[in-house]
Amino acid sequence: MKNNGRKIISIILSICMFSSVFSYASVPNVTAQASEREELEQKLEEINNKLDSLKKEKSETQEYINALDEKLVYLRNEYELTQAEAKNTTAQVEKLENSIEENTVTLANTKEEINTLQVNEQQLRTEFDSTYEDYCKRIRALYVSGNFSSTLEFILDSDGIYDFLTKLEMVASVTRRDSRLLKKVQKECEEIVATRNELKQKEQDLTKTQSILQSDTANLKVQKVNLAEKEKEMQKKSETIESQQQEANALLLKINNETQHFGEFHDMTQAEIDALDREFEEADKKYPVTTTTTTTTQKHESDNTKPNTTTTTTTKPANPGSSYINLTWPCPSHKYINCGFGDYYGHTGCDFSTGGKTGYDVVAADSGIVMISRDITCNRSTCKKSYHGGGYCSYGRYIVIRHDKLTKDGKMVYTLYAHNSQRYVSEGEHVSKGEVIAASGSTGNSTGPHLHFEVRVGGSTSSYAVDPERYLP
Ligand SMILES: [Zn+2]
Ligand SMILES: [Zn+2]
Incomplete structure (x- = not known):
C-alpha cells in the first residue's frame, strides 16, 4: 500500500x-x-x-x-x-x-x-x-x-x-x-x-x-x-x-493576353513543390550517374598519352566547351525571356513566351538522360486551382533532363521544360544536345502558350534552382 x-x-x-x-x-x-x-x-x-x-x-x-x-x-x-x-x-x-x-x-x-x-x-x-x-x-x-x-x-x-x-x-x-x-x-x-x-x-x-x-x-x-x-x-x-x-x-x-507575354499563375503551394521535390529525388536515384566515372576515365587516358616528364603541369582540355555543361536555347524559335528567374515570388525558372501559339520545338539544352517525362494530370475532385491548362496542373506535361556534363566546379546540372503540349521522349532515354524532346504548349499552371525553363545545379530539387540566364548563351 x-x-x-x-x-x-x-x-x-x-x-x-x-x-x-x-x-x-x-x-x-x-x-x-x-x-x-x-x-x-x-x-x-x-x-x-x-x-x-x-x-x-x-x-x-x-x-x-x-x-x-x-x-x-x-x-x-x-x-x-x-x-x-x-x-x-x-x-x-x-x-x-x-x-x-x-x-x-x-x-x-x-x-x-x-x-x-x-x-x-x-x-x-x-x-x-x-x-x-x-x-x-x-x-x-x-x-x-x-x-x-x-x-x-x-x-x-x-x-x-x-x-x-x-x-x-x-x-x-x-x-x-x-x-x-x-x-x-x-x-x-x-x-x-x-x-x-x-x-x-x-x-x-x-x-x-x-x-x-x-x-x-x-x-x-x-x-x-x-x-x-x-x-x-x-x-x-x-x-x-x-x-x-x-x-x-x-x-x-x-x-x-494584352501583352502576349505568358507565364504562370502565381499560386504554386509549398506542398506541391515539396511533392515534386520528392519525385525528383526518386527519379534521380533511379538512374546511375555515369558522368563522374567518364570524366575520370578521360582524365586517366589523357594522363597516359601525355609524355612522361618529371615536371608536372596542369593540362587543360583541348576544348573546354565540350567537357563542361554548355546550354543552348531550349526553345530555339523564341529566345526572349518575358519573365525571369525570381521575377515573382517562387518563380524558379524563366519563361519564353511563344506569342499565343503552341507547338514550337522544345530541345534538350545539352546532352543527358531523360530523368522525368511525365504529365501532372489535374484531379478535378480535389484540385482547388482556378486554372487547369489542358486538364493538367502545375508543370503540366513536363520533362527533366540530368545532363552528362558537369559545371566547371564539378556540379551536376538538371534542366526542366514545362507546360508542353506534347512529350516526345521517355524516361531513361538518352538525348543529345539540341534534340527535339517536346512541343511547346500551355498545359498545367499557365496563363498562355510559353515554355517554362529551369536549371538546377548541384541537386535536382527546387532549392537548387538557379537563374537559367547564367547558363544560357
Ligand atoms: Zn487542377
Ligand atoms: Zn515560369
Whole structure:
C-alpha cells in the first residue's frame, strides 16, 4: 500500500514538473510568434495602402499584380502562423486531456486507498480496544486481589521468606504477561498513529490531485475556446487568400493576353513543390550517374598519352566547351525571356513566351538522360486551382533532363521544360544536345502558350534552382 502510494505521488510530481517545463518552454515561442504576427500585420497594412492607391490610379498593371503577389505571401505567412499556433493549442489540449485522464485515475485510486486505510484504522482500533481492556482488567485484577496499591507492598506483606518467594515468583510471571500485553498495547497504538499519518498524507494527495484536476479542466476549457477561434480564423484567412488569389489570377490573365507575354499563375503551394521535390529525388536515384566515372576515365587516358616528364603541369582540355555543361536555347524559335528567374515570388525558372501559339520545338539544352517525362494530370475532385491548362496542373506535361556534363566546379546540372503540349521522349532515354524532346504548349499552371525553363545545379530539387540566364548563351 505504501509503495503504491509513493508511486502515485511520484507520478503526480512528475506530471507537475513536466507541465511546468512545458509551459516555460512554450513562452519564448509564443513571444516570437506574436512579434512575427505584428510584423506581418504591419506589412499587410502597408501593402493594402499601396493596393488602394494603385486602384485609385486605375492602373491594373504589373505593379498591381506584384503588390497582390506580395500581399498573398504575407497572407499565406499569416495563415501558416495561425496554423502553427493552432497546432500548439491542439498539443496543449491533448496534454491537458491526458493529464486529466491520469489524475482522474489517481484520484479514484487515492480514494480507494483512503477507504482501505479507514477500514484498517477501524480494525486496529477495535483490536487495540480489546487489548487495552485485557490489560486494564489484568492490572485491576492484580490490585484488587491483594488490595495493594503497588507490587512492592504486596511483596512486603508476605509472611516468611517462602511465602515471599512464592509471591515474588507469582508477581514476576504476572508482570511478564503484563509487560507483553503492555508491549502489544504500545505496538497497536503506534500502528494506529502510523495509519492515521498515512491517511492524512493520502488526504493531502487527494486535495492536491483535485486542485490539479480543477485547474486542468478550467485550462482545457480555455484552450478549446482558443482552438475553435484559431480554426475560425484559419477558415476566414483561407477564404481571403482564395479570393485575393482569384483576383490576382484574373488580372494576370488579362494583362498576359494584352501583352502576349505568358507565364504562370502565381499560386504554386509549398506542398506541391515539396511533392515534386520528392519525385525528383526518386527519379534521380533511379538512374546511375555515369558522368563522374567518364570524366575520370578521360582524365586517366589523357594522363597516359601525355609524355612522361618529371615536371608536372596542369593540362587543360583541348576544348573546354565540350567537357563542361554548355546550354543552348531550349526553345530555339523564341529566345526572349518575358519573365525571369525570381521575377515573382517562387518563380524558379524563366519563361519564353511563344506569342499565343503552341507547338514550337522544345530541345534538350545539352546532352543527358531523360530523368522525368511525365504529365501532372489535374484531379478535378480535389484540385482547388482556378486554372487547369489542358486538364493538367502545375508543370503540366513536363520533362527533366540530368545532363552528362558537369559545371566547371564539378556540379551536376538538371534542366526542366514545362507546360508542353506534347512529350516526345521517355524516361531513361538518352538525348543529345539540341534534340527535339517536346512541343511547346500551355498545359498545367499557365496563363498562355510559353515554355517554362529551369536549371538546377548541384541537386535536382527546387532549392537548387538557379537563374537559367547564367547558363544560357
Ligand atoms: Zn487542377
Ligand atoms: Zn515560369
